[in-house]
Amino acid sequence: xxxxxxxxxxxxxMVGMAAAILGGVSAGGITGxxxxxxxxxxxxxxxxxxxxxxxxxxxxxKARGVDVQVTFFxxxxxxxxxxxxxxxxxxxGTPYALLQKVKAPIRMFFQMSTLRFYPIxxxxxxxxxxxxxxxxxxxHSRGSGxxxxxKLMAQRNGIxxxxxSYIPGSEVRAGALLQGNVKASIVDAAGHRxxxxxxxxxxxxxxxxxxxxxxxxxxxxxxxxxKNAASxxxxxxxxxxxxxxxxxxxxxxxxxxxxxNLLADLPADLEPEVVPYYEESVAxxxxxxxxxxxxxxxxxxxxxxxxxxxxxxxxxxxxxxxxTFEPLxxxxxxxxxx
Amino acid sequence: xxxxxxxxxxxSRVPAIADAEPGHGxxxxxxxxxxIALLCGAWEVAGRIPINLAFPPFSDRIAAFxxxxxxxxxxxxxxxxxxxxxxxxxxxxxxxxxxxxxxGLRKSVEWVGAPAFIVLQAAPVAALIPMITFVYGIGLTxxxxxxxxxxxxxxxLNSYKAVSNVNxxxxxMCRSFLGSGPQQIxxxxxxxxxxxxxxxxxxxxSAGFVGVILAELLITPTGxxxxxxxxxxxxxxxxxxxxxxxxxxxxxxxxxxxxxxxxTLFRPEKRGE
Numbered sequence: 001x002x003x004x005x006x007x008x009x010x011x012x013x014m015v016g017m018a019a020a021i022l023g024g025v026s027a028g029g030i031t032g033x034x035x036x037x038x039x040x041x042x043x044x045x046x047x048x049x050x051x052x053x054x055x056x057x058x059x060x061x062k063a064r065g066v067d068v069q070v071t072f073f074x075x076x077x078x079x080x081x082x083x084x085x086x087x088x089x090x091x092x093g094t095p096y097a098l099l100q101k102v103k104a105p106i107r108m109f110f111q112m113s114t115l116r117f118y119p120i121x122x123x124x125x126x127x128x129x130x131x132x133x134x135x136x137x138x139x140h141s142r143g144s145g146x147x148x149x150x151k152l153m154a155q156r157n158g159i160x161x162x163x164x165s166y167i168p169g170s171e172v173r174a175g176a177l178l179q180g181n182v183k184a185s186i187v188d189a190a191g192h193r194x195x196x197x198x199x200x201x202x203x204x205x206x207x208x209x210x211x212x213x214x215x216x217x218x219x220x221x222x223x224x225x226x227k228n229a230a231s232x233x234x235x236x237x238x239x240x241x242x243x244x245x246x247x248x249x250x251x252x253x254x255x256x257x258x259x260x261n262l263l264a265d266l267p268a269d270l271e272p273e274v275v276p277y278y279e280e281s282v283a284x285x286x287x288x289x290x291x292x293x294x295x296x297x298x299x300x301x302x303x304x305x306x307x308x309x310x311x312x313x314x315x316x317x318x319x320x321x322x323x324t325f326e327p328l329x330x331x332x333x334x335x336x337x338x
Numbered sequence: 339x340x341x342x343x344x345x346x347x348x349x350s351r352v353p354a355i356a357d358a359e360p361g362h363g364x365x366x367x368x369x370x371x372x373x374i375a376l377l378c379g380a381w382e383v384a385g386r387i388p389i390n391l392a393f394p395p396f397s398d399r400i401a402a403f404x405x406x407x408x409x410x411x412x413x414x415x416x417x418x419x420x421x422x423x424x425x426x427x428x429x430x431x432x433x434x435x436x437x438x439x440x441x442g443l444r445k446s447v448e449w450v451g452a453p454a455f456i457v458l459q460a461a462p463v464a465a466l467i468p469m470i471t472f473v474y475g476i477g478l479t480x481x482x483x484x485x486x487x488x489x490x491x492x493x494x495l496n497s498y499k500a501v502s503n504v505n506x507x508x509x510x511m512c513r514s515f516l517g518s519g520p521q522q523i524x525x526x527x528x529x530x531x532x533x534x535x536x537x538x539x540x541x542x543x544s545a546g547f548v549g550v551i552l553a554e555l556l557i558t559p560t561g562x563x564x565x566x567x568x569x570x571x572x573x574x575x576x577x578x579x580x581x582x583x584x585x586x587x588x589x590x591x592x593x594x595x596x597x598x599x600x601x602t603l604f605r606p607e608k609r610g611e
Contacts, residue, residue, distance in 0.1 A: 077570050084391050097573040102391045141559055142568040166559050167476060181475065309572055 038067030039231055042088035044076030049266070049274050050190070052257055053287065054092070054112065057235070057242040059260040064238070066231045083219065089228070090220045090235075094213075096300065097143075097309040099322050107324040109225065110218040110236055111292025112243075115145050115303075116284050118192040119153065119206040120177060121184045129206055133159035138167045138176065138185040146186045148307030149211055155306075177203065189280055190273070212296065213303035215286075225327065236291065236331040243287045244338060250278040289338040291328045294319050398576035403584060406577060411565065412584065419550055419561030419585075422478055426485025427546040431539055434490045438497020438535070442504075443523070452498065459491035463549065467556045481553040481560075488549035489542040496538020500531035529604075536600040540593050547589040 047055060047070075058068045073079040076093035083091040084104050092112070099106060119137075126132055132154070139146040147164060154161060167173045167182070174191035176182040178198060187195065195203050218239075225232055246253055254275050257263060266274075281287065288296070301314035310317065378396050385395030406412040437455070441448040467484055474480040504527045512526045528535075554563020562585050569577040 081392060095573075097571070098392075101573040102575070104391045141571065142564065143572045166564065168558065172471075172476070176476075 037228075038069050039090060039228065039235070040088045041068060041070045041090045041092070042073055042079035042082040043070055043092045044073050044079035046072050047263060049263070049270065049277055050188075052253055052262060052274065053242055053246050053278070054239075055262045056253075056256045056260055057239045059262070060238040060242065061231075061235045064234045066234050068235070083221065086221075089224050090218055092216050092218060094145075094215070094217055094300070094304070094309075095219060096304045096322060100310055100317075105222045106219050107222055107225070108214075108217040108219040108292075108322060109232070109324050109327050110239055111214050111288050111296055112216040112218060112239070113214070113281075113286050114288065114296075115149065115211060115213050115215040116281060116286045117146055117149055117186045117188060117208070119150065119184070119186045119208060120192065120195060120203050121206060122177065122180070123202060123204050125183045127204065129153060129157035129159060132161065132184055132206075134162050135184060136163040136165060137161050138165045138173055138182045140170070140173075140186075141166050141168055143308045145213065145215065145303075145307060148213075148303055149208060150186055152211065152303070152306055153206070153208060189277055193273070193276065193280075211303065212285075213300050214292070214296065217292065222324065225324065229327070229330075232327045233330055236327045237335060240289070240291055240331055240335055243291075244289050246278055247282050247287055247289055250282045251275050253278045290332060292323070292325075294323075294325070297323050392573070392575045394576040394579065399580040399583065402574070402576040403580040406565070406580065412581070415561045415565045415581075416588070417561075419554065419563070422481035422485055422553065423546055423550040425478075426482040426549065427489055427543055429482070430486050430489035430493050430542055430546065433486075434493030434538070434542060435497045435535060438494040438499075438538070439501050439523075439528070439531075441494070441498040442501025442531070443527070448498070448502075451494070455491040455494045455498075458487060459495060461487075463488050464552055464556065467552060471557055476558045480557055481550060484553035484557070485546045485549040488545040488552075492545050493538045493542035496541065497531070497535045500534035500538070501527055503534075504530045532604045533600070536596075536604060540596050540600075543596060544589065544593060547585070547592075551585060 041058070043051070043054075045051065055070075058070065062068055071082070071088065073082065076091075076095075079088065079091050080093055080095045080098050082088035083095075083106060084098070084102065091106075094108070095106065098104060099108075121127070121132070126135065137150055139150055141147070150161070150164065165182075167176060167185070170188040170191040171194075173182060173185040174187045174194055177185055177187070177195060192205065218235075220232070242256075245256075257274065297319045298314070301310060301317045304310045305312070305314040381396040381399075385393055385398065388394075403412070437447075437451055441451045463484070466487060470480050470483050470487075474483060508526050508530055509522060512522045517525065550561075551563055551566075554561055555567065559567040562581060565581045566578055569575070569581065
């Protein structure tokens, strides 16, 4: 009998603990939702050469009195959760699916970059999009931008793949291409450069036209944007200035990196890659000089609907459900459009 | 290792409380069901408040679960996940039990093998997975190895402890009846050690589930790991939570079945309870 009482007591206390945990989560979620000073930025990746321009803009915003704290997360999804949960104020990514399905009071407010990926094939087997008809291709993950680009190009070229395999990490896919485990894939600028350097003539890039969807944008809670308009304005102004400076002179990235002492632990063999990456990206119009527009958002709708991130007819989606252009318009009013 | 030993003993002690008073088995079942219902109810309330915009109510997860079950995506995912899991657990069971018994029987094998398994058991496996991908790539081999790295040390160390703690009176009895070496192993040591070996197998399977999901989340998204990753990336949180809950239930049910098999085959004193 005692045993059973003890057993029941133990079960009750476990249930109580579960309730307490749920209650604790609830309390944490509510209290954590309030906006706070400093401005907490959630970045869904580690700091790399590709994020240097963003880091420079943040340094400049700091110099103007905005206390910015950046946290680097494992993925964009986790960073988005931090913003939804109130543990971060500004996120970096394209949370279209999150905004549409969860209906979080979050809006994107600055387009940082457009998608630039390189569909690459092993020339021993394929030379054009038509050659990929009935063949297997490797992309980052289901619902990713890389998958959407490959699907879009298949649609445009009237071909179908036998299978789409998922290999996360552009560097992993580049390595697999190099080793011959994968014959057709899509990689980023760094992966593309590495393949061209290590195996010249072995791979070719298939043409991609008319893909200008957002790769990374800044987003934040609408309440935070309203309450911290002054800080956001400074941040957006500095982003625009930095983007325009780099677009005008990509090589300036090296000087700016030294000036702000960014990525100080960058391996020496990666240093020569900094300027070529920005020259290549600027040539491909990766960094918008005006921070995005309603037209670019409509491009995003079409692209991310194809990627499976957005549901419904892209033409029926409202820009204001996903973006707010108030901070950007204020900054453009001050700095002018290009 | 002793702590693990106590832990495994603790696992088998839980049903013993209920079994001591068979008349109360029914009420215990109701307590269990009430506990589950309370958790589901709290989940539903937390989702409806909501405590977080990305935390859907329990009912949404049930709907998502049926949707994935009916469109076949869940079954397909489990089929994919079970491949490295089954291969990895079977390999770990054969190698782990053999190695554990050998370590328990021979000091020389113990000297060579035990430290390796102890180090493997203590290692943070998620940190080792990138290393596996560098050596074995991103295919089935890498995922199977991830399962083995988690399951093998638990199984081997439990078997080793089980054999080295066999009742010496039984071994002495075997000798006094002029039992040969093989007879001593097959008729005395292994049967006496089997409950703890089986407990190790249960823990190994449980670790195998952890390994396969880790591999599917960290190596390439396939099977259940792919469903979790995909639904998270497209903000289908009800689906994501439904998949996570399903793998937990599946893992728990697998362990319960194994416990039943163990009772039927090796624990005659518990049969019929």
